[in-house]
Amino acid sequence: MADHVQHPSAVSPPAARRPQSGVVRVLVVGEYRADRFVAALARRTAVEAVLGGPTDVSADVGPGCGYRYLPADAGHQELAVLLEDERPDLVAPCLYPLGQEQMLPALARACGPRQGLRRGWVVHPDTFARLSTDKVLFQRTAERRGWPVPPGVVCGDQAQLATEVGRHGQPMMVKAARAQSGQGRWYLPDPDALPALPGAVFPLLVQQVCQGEEFGLELFTLDGHTVCWPVASFGRLDAQCRPGWRARTMPARLPDSAAAALDRFIEDVVTSFSPCGPWQIDFAVAEGKLAVLEINGRFSGMADLSRAATGTDPYDVFAAACLDAPLPVPAALGVAMELPVRHGASLPPAPAGIRVRPQPPVATNRALPNHFRRTLAFAQEAAVLHSWLSQWPDNGLLAPLNDALVPLEQLLAAALAPDPQPADDRRGRRL
Template sequence: MTRVVVLGEFRVDRLVAPLRRGGADVVVLTSVELESFLGPDVECGVLPSALNERAVVRLLGEYGADIAVPNLGCPGQEQFLPVYARAAACLRAAGRRMPVHSAGFAGLASDKVAFHEVARRRGWPVPRAVVCAAAGAVREAVRALGFPVLVKEARSEFHAGRHYVRDAVHLGRVCGEVSCPVLVQQAVEGEEFAVEFLSGASRTVAWPVASLGRLDSDCAPGRRVRVAPAALPTRARAELTAAVTDMVETFRPWGPWQMDFAVTDDGRLQVIELNGRLGGVSNMSWAGTGLDPHAAHGAAVLGRTPTSPRAGRVALELPVPNGVVLPPAPAGTGLTHFPGNPANRGPFIGGYHRAVLGVPAARATAVRTWLAALPAEALLNSPREAAAQLARGTHALEQGGVPVIS
């Protein structure tokens, strides 16, 4: 029996299930207690809070791993990706396998400064920005770019190290807090999007593009109403496809990854960030296509070539305050709540969770009526915003919900 060791707990229940269906003996190394959550058939161990490649190889040897699966996404684990990439070569020499991104791609996905510098060299469209090696250079960079700006620490967790700076007073506070180097980036005006990928030896597949709503100073897309699929302007779509193709051909991602980008008000693409893991839109990807990215990753680990996901429904994601119970969804749709659990602690921290409504195009009118009848306290934001996003998703679905690459 193949022994698979999963490194990290992010939504691990959705990853473990296909591994076990494939006949694997699964061990999960985690920073929290998961035994009662995953059940007695899954062995659990401790994932250290600090790792280097030698420690990774030694740890996997102790657990007798045939295959090691990086599973990033929980606090404190974001910067393990480059370590896993370096450890992979040692594991191959020992007869073990770790499907992980190349060291070059891991560097882009875990260092915002490195990503910006490579993007500029390769012609990927990114916002205007200045790299600052010391805090004293930040003010000069802001003078060159103009307010508002984003100040991003090079290596930081997904929930930290990013500051929207609107004026000189705020800039003074931020300069005293950040760890250099930092990227001082022009704040883009437009709409934010995300797309998830799964890469293997022979192909990369993409889930439909998701709209995360209009960019704002909160930098918290999870608090907005989000929808997939979302259509892009022709020019932005072509720019996105070109950039993704170059990333895949040049830097050889292997496993799940995700890109955040914006489309400006004049229809131009601006790549915001690259992540070497699945992110916050996986619930929509699952609801809209019927193929869970986490489950597809688990199947790919065992050698199954992923199929190209196709949108069959609009996936409308609603941020719901914890404790609020939404009324039953209209017939012919599917409403799924994603509350917090030990493998996804975000809802415990933020005070809200995400509910995803799967909507066939023919049921859009019924859902608009349902949204209009929701009480004001049912959502973090207005039902009107949800109705507008539903209309955009329905339009994209009727266009075919074509993925970025196929």
């Protein structure tokens, strides 16, 4: 990442959040990796946890965890009743990407009037919650503020949609304004594909399809202070828009121009929309230029990769910050990869120097697949991983094997350059 950001090694949020009783009563809204968050809290203080969500996985979240039912489409009034009943010291959203993301604005609205009295409610404000869950609002905001996003047009009806798709005459992406993760998105290779948009609800965003390499970045912001994990490469963009089906690599190098543009984008979001808690940026880089694809108001599917590469679990930082601990700056200890391995693939054994760990589906993360094996691999040097993957069969991964090797080759080329740049790809960041 860019070198011009200079800050101390850790940032302490100014407001104390630990209750005087010493026992933290925490309400976790949604079950997504809630076990990791609650376990991180319990390592620091006595915890009385209650899980609110549509699925009772409280036994998997932690010993003695209570449960309150919440529908996945719960509105602010239902959430306000839950908050009043439970009277928690700490509120933390762990919203599941599939089906619960639209609860974030409702939670922001329910918590808003109370957050000034209970500082431990680590919930994004309404402005950021809506920005991160409404693609039409995000596009309009980006254009107004000069953020680097793919060119797009908001269409209010079918006639305008047909006109825009026909006018561009090139592959387009159509996105619903407020859809759940992985839904409400259609790839249109040509105008003739327009009628095949099941369940489309206007307004819709019509966007030029991005080319190049996809990246992700996880962040945590509290009281205006932000820390970032290293950037991860999601590989070459494709029409399927399934980054979890491609090999993902952390850290990854960015061109200087893209890194600087990313810095400016983050600083403007933090200053203008005041995120409070975890968030994530999905972006692309083509010919050195940054294009922000979306932001999410939560840690993403790359949280396991972040933990493997840095040794710092994003959920551990989340929990520690809620208890007034300093925010660390997670730096890469080596190179981690998340590999989508085909079932039945015959793979060479991992040599010494590579740690391999499977990622099986768990009750608090149903997003993990069962039709292929997602595997984490870590080595201190990119060359070790590159040598091992080069021995894999061509059909070992869901995505082309060569695509998985490219980010490693970029790291190797940077290290061998006659005048190598500082290894800023390995550092986390603080703003």
